[in-house]
Amino acid sequence: MSPTILVVEDEPEIRHFLRSSLGAEGYRVVESPNGRRGEVDAGMHKPDLAIVDLGLPDFDGIQVIRHIREWSTMPIIVLSARIQERSKIDALDSGADDYITKPFGVGELLARVRVALRHAAQPPAGKELSFGEVQINFEARRATRDGEEIHFTAIEFRLLACLAKHLGMVVTHRQLLQEVWGPTHAQDTHYLRVYMKQLRDKLEPDPVRPRYLLTETGVGYRLVADD
Amino acid sequence: MSPTILVVEDEPEIRHFLRSSLGAEGYRVVESPNGRRGEVDAGMHKPDLAIVDLGLPDFDGIQVIRHIREWSTMPIIVLSARIQERSKIDALDSGADDYITKPFGVGELLARVRVALRHAAQPPAGKELSFGEVQINFEARRATRDGEEIHFTAIEFRLLACLAKHLGMVVTHRQLLQEVWGPTHAQDTHYLRVYMKQLRDKLEPDPVRPRYLLTETGVGYRLVADD
DNA sequence: CGCGCGCATTAAGAACCCGTAAAAAAATCG
DNA sequence: CGATTTTTTTACGGGTTCTTAATGCGCGCG
Numbered sequence: 128m129s130p131t132i133l134v135v136e137d138e139p140e141i142r143h144f145l146r147s148s149l150g151a152e153g154y155r156v157v158e159s160p161n162g163r164r165g166e167v168d169a170g171m172h173k174p175d176l177a178i179v180d181l182g183l184p185d186f187d188g189i190q191v192i193r194h195i196r197e198w199s200t201m202p203i204i205v206l207s208a209r210i211q212e213r214s215k216i217d218a219l220d221s222g223a224d225d226y227i228t229k230p231f232g233v234g235e236l237l238a239r240v241r242v243a244l245r246h247a248a249q250p251p252a253g254k255e256l257s258f259g260e261v262q263i264n265f266e267a268r269r270a271t272r273d274g275e276e277i278h279f280t281a282i283e284f285r286l287l288a289c290l291a292k293h294l295g296m297v298v299t300h301r302q303l304l305q306e307v308w309g310p311t312h313a314q315d316t317h318y319l320r321v322y323m324k325q326l327r328d329k330l331e332p333d334p335v336r337p338r339y340l341l342t343e344t345g346v347g348y349r350l351v352a353d354d
Numbered sequence: 355m356s357p358t359i360l361v362v363e364d365e366p367e368i369r370h371f372l373r374s375s376l377g378a379e380g381y382r383v384v385e386s387p388n389g390r391r392g393e394v395d396a397g398m399h400k401p402d403l404a405i406v407d408l409g410l411p412d413f414d415g416i417q418v419i420r421h422i423r424e425w426s427t428m429p430i431i432v433l434s435a436r437i438q439e440r441s442k443i444d445a446l447d448s449g450a451d452d453y454i455t456k457p458f459g460v461g462e463l464l465a466r467v468r469v470a471l472r473h474a475a476q477p478p479a480g481k482e483l484s485f486g487e488v489q490i491n492f493e494a495r496r497a498t499r500d501g502e503e504i505h506f507t508a509i510e511f512r513l514l515a516c517l518a519k520h521l522g523m524v525v526t527h528r529q530l531l532q533e534v535w536g537p538t539h540a541q542d543t544h545y546l547r548v549y550m551k552q553l554r555d556k557l558e559p560d561p562v563r564p565r566y567l568l569t570e571t572g573v574g575y576r577l578v579a580d581d
Numbered sequence: 582c583g584c585g586c587g588c589a590t591t592a593a594g595a596a597c598c599c600g601t602a603a604a605a606a607a608a609t610c611g
Numbered sequence: 612c613g614a615t616t617t618t619t620t621t622a623c624g625g626g627t628t629c630t631t632a633a634t635g636c637g638c639g640c641g
Contacts, residue, residue: 230427280617296494318619320599327600335600343495344598344627345508507628545630547588554589562589571587571638582641589636596629606619611612 130175130244131155135165135191136206137184141229145178148233149240161185166194169201176243179223180206181214189214189221196222196310202243206231222301222310246293256291258339258352261330265291277329282307286322290340290350299347323348357471358382360401362392362418363433364411368456372405375460376467388412396422403470406450407433408441416445423449429470429523433458443526443573452523453573469522483518485566485579488557490518504556509534513549514557517567517577526574550575 132154136142139160146156157172159165162183169177169191177195181188192203205218205226218226224246225239254266261277263270265288270277279287289306290298304313312318323342327334341349359381363369366387373383384399386392389410396404396418404422408415419430432453434442442453451473452466483490488504490497492515497504506514516533517525527543535545550569554561568576 230423230425232427282618295496297496315619316598317621320601321619324600324602342599343508346495346511349495509629542630543587544632547590548630550588551590569588584639584641586638586640587636588638589634591634592632594629594631596627598625598627600625601623602621604619604621606617608615608617610615 129153129155131157131172132240133157133159133165133169133172133174133177135159135162135168135177135183135188136180137161137182138180141180141206145236148236152237152240154240162188162191165191169195169199173199174201176240177201177203178206178240179203181218182208187214189218192218192221192223196313198310200305200310202246204239204243222305222313256294256352259330259332261339263287263291272330279329283322283326283329286319287326287350290348293349295349295351297343297347297349301347303347319348356380356382357402358384358399359467360384360386360392360395360399360404362386362389362395362404362410362415363407364388364409365407368407368433372463375463379464379467381467389415389418392418393421396426396428400426400428402428402474403467404428404430405433405467406430406445408438408445409435414441416441416448419445419448419450427474429474431466431470439572443528446524446526446573447528451520473520473522483521483579486557486559488566490514492518499557506556510549510553510556513546514553514577517575520577522576522578524570524574524576528574530574546575 132149134142134145134149134156136145136158137160142158142160146158149156157168157174159168162185165177165179179188179191183191188205192205195201195203202224203222205223206229207214207218207226208229224243227235227239254264256263256265260273261270262272268284270279285307286303289303300316300319301313303319304315308315308318323340324334327337327340330340331337339351341351343349359376361369361372361376361383363372363385364387369385369387373385376383384395384401386395389412392404392406406415406418410418415432419432422428422430429452430450432442432445432450433456434445434453435456446453451470454463454466483492487500488497495511497506512534513530516530527546528540530546531540531542535542539545550567551561554564554567557567558564566578566580568578570576
């Protein structure tokens with residue numbers, strides 16, 4: 128079943144451009160001409176991805192994003208004019224996942240859409256993952272270390288799964304918080320500090336000098352398997 | 355099919371010089387003697403690249419750039435006399451991608467044109483970039499040098515990403531500052547000096563004599579990969 | 582030649598972020 | 612219902628990163 132994409136855009140020209148570009152790729156497209164309709168359509172159609180213009184006539188696209196983020200983690204891509212630098216950043220902070228600056232080409236649009244959908248849809252990449260003496264089976268939700276079973280709490284495991292899904296890549300604080308605690312806790316970074324410590328105590332040979340579960344100061348964390 | 359290049363230039367001498375230099379390389383050339391015609395021709399011919407003189411008789415070349423940028427992402431190269439320092443920067447901030455200062459040689463012209471066309475042809479989804487012994491993976495937010503991992507702080511990486519997004523072309527101080535520090539710091543150019551030094555220390559084989567991360571005095575910086 | 586401008590370079594204090602521990606609150610389970 | 616586990620809060624010390632200011636250099640210009 129092809130993914131559904133919600134397009135919230137007031138200018139008919141751009142909206143039709145989006146519809147035909149995305150439609151040609153096989154996506155199903157739902158169009159909303161303003162913010163109010165956008166929110167309703169988001170709730171009704173439960174799309175796999177939303178593309179939201181920041182310069183909407185009735186109310187700010189950021190409002191739409193905030194409201195959607197209250198109940199959904201669907202990927203949101205923001206459209207912004209070159210002038211709206213500031214609100215672009217606000218949008219990302221409000222929970223948008225990516226942005227495209229107008230004017231933009233079909234190639235760029237489709238590339239961003241693919242990335243966003245891939246990130247959202249992916250089940251924990253492989254079913255197995257191992258590093259050092261640790262082995263994790265995501266399907267069975269179990270892990271062993273030196274053959275001994277390790278126990279994870281629900282949150283610990285979700286956090287680990289989220290990191291493993293993006294193995295080797297940095298996962299931002301916001302992504303982790305959003306994925307594990309939901310959109311309402313996207314700024315409670317102290318949760319991460321506590322749980323990273325617990326994961327390290329369970330996974331790392333020397334928890335004080337992490338080798339697999341690495342910190343990216345000011346950005347997020349990342350999990351790396353051995354070389 | 356050879357790329358089409360639009361030349362918006364009032365002085366016949368320079369216009370003919372451009373036509374023959376570009377024509378000899380196999381490009382198709384469309385000439386416009388003033389700004390008004392330039393805009394029309396841009397819409398009609400949909401060229402792959404526009405070269406716009408800043409000192410046009412009817413109205414400012416910056417107007418032309420702004421108007422084109424409302425509907426197109428085609429690369430735009432600006433021609434400026436040495437006196438027009440200020441408007442050169444305005445042009446870049448308005449969406450031009452690169453500039454050439456008059457007088458200029460064929461070699462410089464063709465090099466800039468090649469870079470701009472190559473840049474346009476590649477979807478910005480490009481996740482990888484390499485120059486010298488350095489390799490950067492933007493998706494994973496990682497970089498290596500001679501196989502060794504290099505560590506970047508949050509700001510360093512954002513700066514590098516911004517430069518890489520416009521590989522081979524100039525990025526103005528203002529653009530960099532806005533993208534990395536936000537609009538409130540658009541004039542704090544001293545930040546750039548400090549961080550450029552750090553990037554060079556991490557990326558350049560000989561940081562004192564930069565080969566990739568180049569200074570454009572009075573304008574901004576430019577990242578070039580080796581050819 | 583001396584001056585001013587913009588850039589490179591350095592260093593130090595401020596601000597911020599992270600790891601850590603431990604207690605309080607909530608949820609789970611027998 | 613009480614015990615145990617899990618989650619949420621809070622606090623603080625140490626370390627990293629960011630900001631700021633001072634200095635030196637090279638170049639163009641008067």
